[in-house]
Amino acid sequence: MTWNTSQVRAEKVNIELWGYMEKGDPYSESWQGKWEYLYSLGRDQPNSGAFRFVPKTAGKPFSDWEVGCLRISPSTHPDGTWNVQAVWTDDHALAWHLEDKFRQDSAVWALDKCKAWDQLEETLPDFLSEMIDCPCTLAQARADTGRFHTDYGCDIEKGSVCTYHPGSVHCVRAIQASPKFAAGQQCCYDHTGAQVLTDDSIGGSTPDRAHDWGSPPFVKPPRVPGFSHWVYDVLSFYYCCLWSDNCHYYFKHRPSSDCRTYQAPKAGVVFGDPHFITFDGVSYSFNGKGEYTIMVSESKELTIQGRTEPVILTNGSMVKATKLSAVAMREGTSDIIEVRLGNPQDHLQVLQNQTSLSFSEQSWMDLKGVFVFSPNPTNVTVMFPSGAGVELRLRGGTMTTTVLLPEVFKDITGGLLGKMNGDPKDDLVTSDGQTESDQGNAEGLFNFGESWAILNESTLFTYDSEHLLNSYLHAPKHDASFRPVFSIPEDPNDPLDSQASELCSGEGSLYCRYDTLMARSLEMGNATRVSFQSHRSVVEDLEPVVSCGWLSPPTNGKKDGTRYLQGAVVKLSCDSGYLLWGSEEHTCLGTGQWSGETTTCVADNLRGIVVGSVIGALALILMIVTLVINSRQHKRETAASAVSDDGQDQISVVL
Structure with missing residues (x-):
């Protein structure tokens, strides 16, 4: 084993084994989770960054500890001292220190463990019925960033090293644990973009009894981040699939979810100087200066606010157009997350309750009522328990903001991104309920946008500079004195005009030309073009897909x-x-x-028996039909004879 010596500030170190264990019913008060120091592999070792040891049989009671970590800590502390500066390995299965039975025949040992897990699962409640369904395609899974996040164990962006899902190229995990059992969903896809199911492949999608990232309250079972997932889902995969060929036990309790009930979210976007595309597809521009409600849902207690500032040219002059410079958001009583253009404007700054966050050491943060992911300084994704997601991307000095909302937000949204209900006619509704019906009326659209200016008492923004205090906190939330240029400035003699025409073509070209010519920047125009095309791709990826569900092969x-x-x-x-x-x-x-x-x-x-049976059955049917016909014919002849006799009698009487 090796480690970075600078991370342990000591000349000599101890190498210790720590274990984690859960016992009892994970859904009752009898459950116990233990995290304990077990024993030391080495004491007073030089802090050389390397250590070798030969695993030996641990024997009882240590062989009961099946998952744990190694710790390298200064040897000045007694063995097993808590809360000291140290380096830890990742959590892993402790097979290397298990009993002799494992060493003598690991497959038999693993099968026994697998069967014991199978029996335990039979006694635990069914958690599958409350699981969120998987997206139907890889494109949907990667676009639905409000509810699903890349599984770091199978990432197409990092070479698709999918150890636990062979044959898959990308997996995602549901961000939120299920409401009652704190279970997790995992969805995997092959190179064609199709979902991989466990009924077809060992590399298929598998739900988890314990969400890998845990779920609050974290001290209750099976909600302990990482470790509960190992206890109930990972170790069992080792026992049944990796260390013995008995995956049927595992898949019996962890069957894939197909996508027959999956409903894709709707996406709205703000980009460029700034332009809006609502959840129902209405496109317009609003160049007001101030702070506005991008989206609000009172029943879901979700608020997303945006700040716009005038565009400044490279020579320092200000033009009559604005761009989004900050977005602040909160759901219920969650932490307030604000994302704004950094200084210089080559990165995005993330604030939690007005305090700056650093993602230099980790890209993922699980905060109060909100998850934040920032893989690099220009990308931030914010996810809420409702399934709402907000993507923020820095492009060409502008901040593109995409809001993704699941179906539960239908008919209950307002703001600059409109009412999400599939009807574009009621998207442009002011905060007091008036509808702007003319989507081509620039002045009317400006008045619509102005109506969504926020109030000081409801603001979520941080005002930590003199500029922000004077321009936004102690000033009107909508600057009525700022009147933008509503139409594209046309000048045939402008050398940038022909360049803008060459850059901007096809759908969305008006937005690209406006931003290029107003900001005097091909870079900003190109950023607008890319953002528009990216949004169109997301909308296409999230189009509903019909699934017929898994089709089983016939027996034999x-x-x-x-x-x-x-x-x-x-x-x-x-x-x-x-x-x-x-x-x-x-x-x-x-x-x-x-x-x-x-x-x-x-x-x-x-075949002969079947064919004979069929022929025999047909013959029997033919015989029955013949008898019925003959019987009916005999009855008709008898009835006719009776009628004839009655007639003769009547004639005889008359004569």
Whole structure:
């Protein structure tokens, strides 16, 4: 083992083993979680950054500890001292110190452990019914950043080293744990973008009884971050799948969720100088100067506010256009997260309750009622328990802000991004309920935007400079004296005009030209173009997809195809010695149903019996039909004869 010597400020160190254990029913008061020092592997070792040891059988009671970490700490402290400066390894399975039985036959040992876990799972409550469903495609999974986050163990951006999900190229995890059992969802996808299911592959998507990142209150089972996940989900995968060939035990309790009930979120965006595209697709520009409500939902207690400042040219002069410079947000009683342009404006600054956060050592922070992810200085994603997500990207000196809302926000949103209900006609509604029906009326749109100026008593922003105090806190939240240029300045003699025409083409070209010519910057115009195209891609990725669900191969047969979305074709065939009855091909229809008849495989040596049975059944049916026809014919003849006799009698009487 090796470590960075500068992280342990001592000449000599102790190398200790610490273990974690949970016992009892994880959903009752009898549950106990223990994190303890076990024993030392080395004492008073030189702080050389390297240590070698040969694992030996730990014996009882240490062999009961199945997951833990190693710690390197200054040897000036007694063994097992808590709360000292030290270096820790990642948590891992402690197989290297287990009993002799593991060393003698690890597969048999692992199978025993797997069966014990299987029996435990049979006694625990079902958590699968409350799990969020997986996105149908890789594109959806990567776009739904409000509810799903990249699984660091299988990341397409980092080479797709998917140890626990072979055959997958990317996995995501549900950010929020399930409400009652604090369970986690994991969704994995192959190189075609299709979801991988455990019914088809050992590398399929697997739910977790314990969310990998835990769930508040963290001291209760099975909510301990990381370690509960190891106890209930990871070790069992080792026992059943990695260390023995008995994955059927594992997948019985951890089946993949398909996407038949998945509902993609809706996306709205603010970009450039600034331009808006609402959740229902209405595009417009609003160049007011001040602080405004980008989106609000009173019933969900979610508020997202934006600050706009005038665009400053490279020569220091101010133009009659603005750009988004800060976004502040909160849901319920969560921490207030503010993201703003840094100084210099080559990075984004993140504040938690008016205090700056640093992501230099870690990219992920689990704060009060909110998750924040910042993989680099120009990208920040904020996620709330409701499933709402806010993406902030620094492009060309401007801050592009995308808001993603799940279906639970339908009909309950307001603000500059409109009412999310699928109807674009009611998106441009002022804060007092008036509708701006003319989406081409620049003055009317300006008045609409002005109405969403926030109040000092409701502001979420930080005012930590003289400029912010004077320009925003002690000034009107909407600067009525600032009147922007509503139309694109056209000047055939302007050399930038032809360059803007060359850069800006296709859909969204008006926004690109406006920003290029107003800011006198091709870089800003290009940033607007990229942001517009990126939003269009997100909207396309989040389009609803029809899934027919997993299709099982017939008994004594197999299938060709593991895609289950609309238009997918799955072919079924039978093993040697069996004949196929029913449909050989099934197509996923737009109704969410598979086409064709049920497919079965019949043993070839039963063909004569089956054919004979069919012929016999047909003969029997034919015999029954013949008897019925003859019987009915006999009855008709008898009835006719009776009528004839009655007629003759009547005639006889008359004569």
